[in-house]
Each structure stands twice: as C-alpha cells, then as structure tokens.
Amino acid sequence: MSEHHIVSPKIYFAIFGALMLCTGLTIWAAEVDLNHIFSGLNIIIALVIATLKASLVVLFFMHGKYSSRRTQMVIICSVFWLAVMLFMTMSDYLSRAWS
C-alpha cells in the first residue's frame, strides 16, 4: 500500500453501464412470475441483483477493491453485523408459536 491508486474514468463508466444493465434486469425480473417455480424466487432474484449492484458500488466507486486490508475488514464487518441482526431477529419472530 505504498502508492495511492487512482481509478480511471473508463472503469467508472463501465461500472455505471453495468449498474444500468442490472437496474433494467431487476425491473424485468419483477414483472416475470418466478414464484411459480418456487415461492419467494422473485424476492431472492431482486436481492441478488441489488447485492451485486451494491458490491460494484463498494468495490469501484468507493474504491473498496483498492483499499487496505484493514478498511476491507471494516466493510465486511458492516455486512456481517447486519446479517446477525436480520438472522437473529427473524429466527426469533418466526419461531414464536403463540403469534
């Protein structure tokens, strides 16, 4: 990590193009009934595309790919804590027999 990395505009425009493509894809996927394959497939596809888009923004627009390991660990931690909150809370609510 001696040299500060400058991301070229070419990469930014390519990422923008990919994000636009993904936006079109997610709208198209929402209009197709995927739930008949198995229940919940529509939301899974929507979240997979959104996560892909968010990853592109973090890695390139936010320079996550070129950051130090320390910074990358902090980024990954945020996702981890969020997952802990969602998973633990939902497993509590969904397993309450009385509600």
Add this chain to the structure above:
Amino acid sequence: MHRTGELFGQFETMEQQRESASLGMWVFLVTEVLFFGGMFMTYTLNRSTYPGIFAEASRSIALLLGAVNTVVLIGSSLTMAMAVWASQAGKKKLIPIFLIATLILGFVFLGIKAVEYHDKYVEHHIPGLNFRFEPGADVATNAHAQLFFSLYFAMTGLHALHMIIGAGLLFWLLKESLKERFTPQYNTPVELVGLYWHFVDIVWIFLFPLLYLIDRH
C-alpha cells in the same frame, strides 16, 4: 488554518494519514448501515407477516418514477466518482463541474420524490392523514397497507434526509473547489463526501426493489 496536504505529527507516512481518514469514514458508514438496518429489519418482519397486502400496496406506487430516480441517483454517483477522480488527477477546473452535475442530479431525484409524495397525498396513501387504501377496503387491509406506507415514508424520507445533508456537503465542496483547494496531495474531503454519497446510493439500490418491485407480475 487550511490543510493543504501536509503530514501531521501522529502519522508516519502520507499513505497512513490518508488511510486513517477513509477508515474513519468507513467506520461511520458501518453505523449508518446498522441505522438503516433497523428499518430494513422492520420491513422484513412486516413483509413476511403480510406478504399479500405489501405486494398490493407496492403495485400502487408509480414504477416509472422509481426507475427514473434509480437511473438519476446512480448517474449522480458516477459524476461524484468523476469529481473524486478529477481531484486526484489534478484536474482542478473539472472538479466544480462534476460537483455541480452531482448536485443537479441530486435535486432532480429529490424533485421526483416530491412528485411521488404529492401523488401519495392525492391518493390518500399517507398514513395518519385521511388514509384510505382502496374504496371499500376492510379495516385489516387498511391497517396493514398503512404499515407498508409507514415504512415507505420512513425509509424514503430518511434516505431523502441523507441526500439533503449530502447536498449541503456538496455545496461546501463546490465552494472550496472554486478556491482550487483540492489537489492530488490534498483531496480528502472530496473522497470522504464521495464515500457518503455512494453509501446513500447503495441504500436506494436496496429500497428500489423492496418498495417498488414486489411481485409486479
């Protein structure tokens, strides 16, 4: 005293100083992830409890406005990234141009949001304010639809508030960039506001499919 990119005593190298600044910003963004995470948690729970009503309520929102706003906001992230590039590459004249482009796109987003909120008002879809989901909807449907719209307003409202704060930061950057303060040696404020702006973009990347695109088929 204005910073110009000198090395402060507590750091050994410029790279370490730079990394500390962005690391600090990331730590702040982690708290923001969890701040918004609470709302996403509430959303997940309520949507899993009332999937049908949430889908119906989602379909009543104008998809076109949400889609256009997604394009506008990702576009503003591109111009923000370009402003960071311009400051790193030493293109002093380009920095304010990209900042102004980011601001314009930010305000276009907020304008479209205002149109959407007005539509909700006309449709009686604002919770607590003469709410009526559909003519003849029963009490339970109305109550559960209000849950969806409460979350819609809380989440998009909080997101819009972040954008307004971001716009304030952009105005400040613009003022400073016109004084040609940002150089390849010193551009930390541009970089950190950029991180914030992209984070707000990411929040929208998740809000869009979750609020506008539930079972559109």
